[in-house]
Amino acid sequence: MANPIVAGVLDRATPSVYTLGEVATLTVTYSDPDAKSSTITVTGTDAEGNAAFVTVGYSVTDPVSLTVTDDSGRVWVKQTDNGSTAVYKTTI
Amino acid sequence: MALATVTVTATDREGHPSQVTAGYSTPGLAPGAMLTPHTGDMTVSVPGTVLDGLDIAGRVSVTTTDVTIKNCRVRGNATLAANAGLINATNVNVQRLTIQDCLLTPDVPSLWWNGVTGHDFTVQRCDIHGTVDGVGVFNTANSGGPVNVRILGNWIHDLAYFSPDPNHTGDTPVSHTHNDCIQIQGGTGIEIGWNVLAGFCSPSYGPDIARDTAHANGAGGYNVHYPYLQASSAIQVNLRAGFVPGGLNIHDNLIDGGAYSVNTDAATYPDFGSIRNNRFGDNQRPDTPAYISVPAAVYNAGLITGNTHAATGLPVTVRTF
Numbered sequence A: 001m002a003n004p005i006v007a008g009v010l011d012r013a014t015p016s017v018y019t020l021g022e023v024a025t026l027t028v029t030y031s032d033p034d035a036k037s038s039t040i041t042v043t044g045t046d047a048e049g050n051a052a053f054v055t056v057g058y059s060v061t062d063p064v065s066l067t068v069t070d071d072s073g074r075v076w077v078k079q080t081d082n083g084s085t086a087v088y089k090t091t092i
Numbered sequence B: 001m002a003l004a005t006v007t008v009t010a011t012d013r014e015g016h017p018s019q020v021t022a023g024y025s026t027p028g029l030a031p032g033a034m035l036t037p038h039t040g041d042m043t044v045s046v047p048g049t050v051l052d053g054l055d056i057a058g059r060v061s062v063t064t065t066d067v068t069i070k071n072c073r074v075r076g077n078a079t080l081a082a083n084a085g086l087i088n089a090t091n092v093n094v095q096r097l098t099i100q101d102c103l104l105t106p107d108v109p110s111l112w113w114n115g116v117t118g119h120d121f122t123v124q125r126c127d128i129h130g131t132v133d134g135v136g137v138f139n140t141a142n143s144g145g146p147v148n149v150r151i152l153g154n155w156i157h158d159l160a161y162f163s164p165d166p167n168h169t170g171d172t173p174v175s176h177t178h179n180d181c182i183q184i185q186g187g188t189g190i191e192i193g194w195n196v197l198a199g200f201c202s203p204s205y206g207p208d209i210a211r212d213t214a215h216a217n218g219a220g221g222y223n224v225h226y227p228y229l230q231a232s233s234a235i236q237v238n239l240r241a242g243f244v245p246g247g248l249n250i251h252d253n254l255i256d257g258g259a260y261s262v263n264t265d266a267a268t269y270p271d272f273g274s275i276r277n278n279r280f281g282d283n284q285r286p287d288t289p290a291y292i293s294v295p296a297a298v299y300n301a302g303l304i305t306g307n308t309h310a311a312t313g314l315p316v317t318v319r320t321f
Helices: none
Strands: A005-010 A023-031 A036-045 A051-060 A065-070 A077-081 A085-091 B002-011 B017-026 B036-039 B042-044 B050-052 B054-057 B060-062 B068-070 B084-089 B097-100 B113-118 B121-124 B127-129 B133-137 B146-152 B155-157 B180-185 B188-193 B196-201 B233-238 B246-251 B254-257 B260-264 B273-276 B290-294 B318-320
Touching: A005 B002, A005 B017, A023 A065, A023 B002, A065 A077, A065 A085, B050 B054, B113 B121, B127 B133, B133 B146, B155 B180, B180 B196, B196 B233, B233 B254, B254 B260
Parallel strands: B036 B054, B042 B060, B050 B068, B060 B084, B068 B097, B084 B113, B097 B121, B113 B133, B121 B146, B127 B155, B133 B180, B146 B188, B155 B196, B180 B233, B188 B246, B196 B254, B233 B260, B246 B273, B260 B290, B290 B318
Antiparallel strands: A005 A023, A023 A085, A036 A051, A065 B002, A077 A085, B002 B017
């Protein structure tokens, strides 16, 4: 299993300077490189060679959990998370 | 400055972690910074001097090259009787001055105090307030030449309004300070980026706001933010001694207030520069508001572009004249 892929960006361009009292937004994009979808195909064949098949799809997932810490002690609160993008906010 | 780092850790079910970090800061001194008191004005004349961690009850005049002023508070003094900066870089010899992570605000605001004045400096991540102007850019020894100024990541706010003001005796009905977060008076080579420029005056620092009845009278005047008053501009571009400033690079700022938030003098600018990707609040003085005002002759949609309302992300209009 591979490590998750994660990236984070603040809403203020580099250098990221916020004034006290501002609300900062952190957008995190993430994914699981092990996640994949596969299909099983079952084929039945009779003595005359007649064949029929069914397919079953399945997915392998390795759920990713996110933790956000801040060495200033500010708490970042998750606003949304759709499974690939999470948005956090904090008050500076 | 208070530099902080936010760390995002992504972990899968097997406990495989991945981490990314992003740094951010707030302008001014770090909270709880321990400073060494210094009483009296300072003149820095030794090249390469570093002032670090001082609480200066006075002003600082730099007269040489490669000076750094960082993690300092500059309070000014109560005896000023002419326009000056809490940090003066007006001397002809100043080159490569760096001012960073400082708090610049006078203990005794007056119509004479500005934050930083002069040329050939970088001011970054500073909290500047309680002054008439935040930063004044000019070089009296070379008004048409490069001033080499970078103003980056600062918070300039709560300017000090006074009336009357002997600097503006022609005002009617009453003379008053013309407050700007940044005022450029000639020179070329100026970068203004990533700042928060709140073009408003605060009654906490200048007590005369109520005397400007044309604008500050909440009962009938224009100022809907009474007792706060819009400054003249957040960024003001003026001519000096007939020389036209140029090479402007104004980008990625958060700008609000002023009558016109970004205002430029009428002139033919041979090399105006650019105003790009700034976000604007919508609190300009309501009598004749504008986000950006430039002469029609220099307006170039390719160079004045990407400027939006902070609230909506929609483009702001550009006033031309």
